[in-house]
Amino acid sequence: MDAQRKKGILEVCVLAVLKKGPSYGYMIIREMEHCIDISESTLYPILKRLEQNGSLKTYRQEYNGRLRKYYQLTPEGQEKIDRFLGEWEELRQMYHFIEQQNQMTQQIPADPAEEESGL
Amino acid sequence: MKKEEYLKKLKFQLIDLPAEDLSQIEDFYEELIYDGMDQGYTEEEILARFESPEEVAKKIRAEYGGIVVYTAKAKSQEQQKQGYESSAELIHTVKVETENLRIRVRTVEEGPVRVYFKPREGQDLVTFEEKDGVFSFRHQMKSSPLHLNWLNLFLDFNILVLELPMNFSGALWLKTTNGSIKIAGLVDLAKGEVFSNNGKIHIENSQVSELQIKTSNAKIELQNLVGKSLEASAGNGLISVKESRFPEKLSLITQNGAVTGRNLISDQITLQTCNGLVGATIIGNQNDYNINSTTRNGFNNLDNVYDSTRHKSLTARTHNGRIQIEFTM
Incomplete structure (x- = not known):
């Protein structure tokens, strides 16, 4: 898949993981394994970008004697998910069209000159 | 592990x-x-x-989008107190020279001297050195046919960002050909030399003790600056200075363009152009100044005066334009 497109989709995947509630780095990677294997070094910049553009917000909460960083979906982030799903419908239609067209056998158009001379 | x-x-x-x-x-x-x-x-x-x-x-x-960050390893004054383990050298001079790049200089509260730049493959050549307290960054374009160079210029103007800590009080030397320079927020610079061959220079909200600015073919815009002496010369471009104070010397000289000042403070003022108006408001008492003003082709509102008891001086010259200078005090 195109690298840029993949990056964009991964971002929405991460947001979708947060839909059922705030989560933390380790858990997000484990959750995403259902969909795609993502490395820590790929996740970090995604989380950072999503925070910078307001799609998620972060806070810290005590756990086991340390302050764990949690990531939480924002309304803007939800909008991003909705937009992706909406685009998918359009994409699905186009995919279907391309798939159908691709299955047609080639039809060579008749040559008018040949027809006239009765060949 | x-x-x-x-x-x-x-x-x-x-x-x-x-x-x-x-x-x-x-x-x-x-x-x-x-x-x-x-x-x-x-x-x-x-x-x-x-x-x-x-x-x-x-x-x-x-x-980071391929942006490379060149950071000074030497400590600034603040960092020394925090006991980092690098050498005890202080950066006292920052030299940045580029070809066809825009330069932006900004200040940060604290931190080392840094250059942010995104080299384009096959196009940009960078040498970076830090020695004896001098942070030296040199950028060149890799040689390519002349026409290709201009096309790249048009399509993809690259930018270099220089970040200085607020407490940087040394010397800054900047040079670019074919690119604008914009500087803001320098708090305590001892010396600044800024050169652009073919690009506008804009400096604002800064304190620079000795400031020298030169461009051959573009305008110079200065605003809200303070220091001891300012020398700005443009070959072919207007010079505009607002709300600035350089008591020892304030000299604005261009060949082809207006020289305008608003709320200038200085004891020794030179405003000069060949082809354009010279207009300014000076915060000071006209009677303190020896005035030498000449224009060949335009109205001049000043009366020339020389009196040895006066310690301040104003020189206003143009060939082809009027002179309009007001003292507000």
């Missing part, structure tokens, strides 16, 4: 990133390790699943 070693290696790979980013990345990885241990894995098992520090650094750097 133990986690301390991994984190240390990771930090070392990304040492030139902004300190805040670096500590965030370290925290992120440290948490992953703790969480893994809480799940019952050993340190070794967890670290084995991680990519190598080099791999991680490469991926994270790619996120």
Whole structure:
């Protein structure tokens, strides 16, 4: 898949993981394994970008004697998910069209000159 | 490998990133390790699943869009107090020379001297050196046919950002050909020399004791500056200075363009052009100044005067334009 497109989709995947509630780095990677294997070094910049553009917000909460960083979906982030799903419908239609067209056998158009001379 | 070693290696790979980013990345990885241990894995098992520090650094750097950050290793005054382990040298001079780049200079509250620049493959050549307290960054375009150069210029104007800590009080030397320079927020510069061959120079909200500015073919715009002496010369462009104070010397000279000043304060003022108006408001008492004003072709509102008891001087000259200078006091 195109690298840029993949990056964009991964971002929405991460947001979708947060839909059922705030989560933390380790858990997000484990959750995403259902969909795609993502490395820590790929996740970090995604989380950072999503925070910078307001799609998620972060806070810290005590756990086991340390302050764990949690990531939480924002309304803007939800909008991003909705937009992706909406685009998918359009994409699905186009995919279907391309798939159908691709299955047609080639039809060579008749040559008018040949027809006239009765060949 | 133990986690301390991994984190240390990771930090070392990304040492030139902004300190805040670096500590965030370290925290992120440290948490992953703790969480893994809480799940019952050993340190070794967890670290084995991680990519190598080099791999991680490469991926994270790619996120910065290929922007490379050149950071001074020498400490600034603030950092020395915090006891970093680099050498005790202080950066006292920053030299940045570029070809066809725009330069932006900004200040940060604290931190080392930094240059942010995104080299284009096959086009940009950078040499960076830090020696004897001099931070020296030189950029050149790799040689290519002349017409190709101009096309690239048009399509893709690259920018270089120089970041100085607020307490930087040394000398700054900047030069670019074919690119504008914009500087803001310098708090305590001892000396500034700014040259652009073919690009506008804009400096604002800064304190520079001795400031020298030169451009051959573009305008100079200065605003809200304070220092001891200012010399600005444009070959072919207007010079506009607002709300600025340079008591020892304030000299604005151009060949072809207007020279205008608003609320200037200085004891020795020179406003000169060949082809354009000379207009200014000076905060001061006209009677304190010896005035030498000439224009060949235009109205002049000043009366020339020389009196040895006067210690301030104003020189206003143009060939082809009027002179209109008011003293407000």
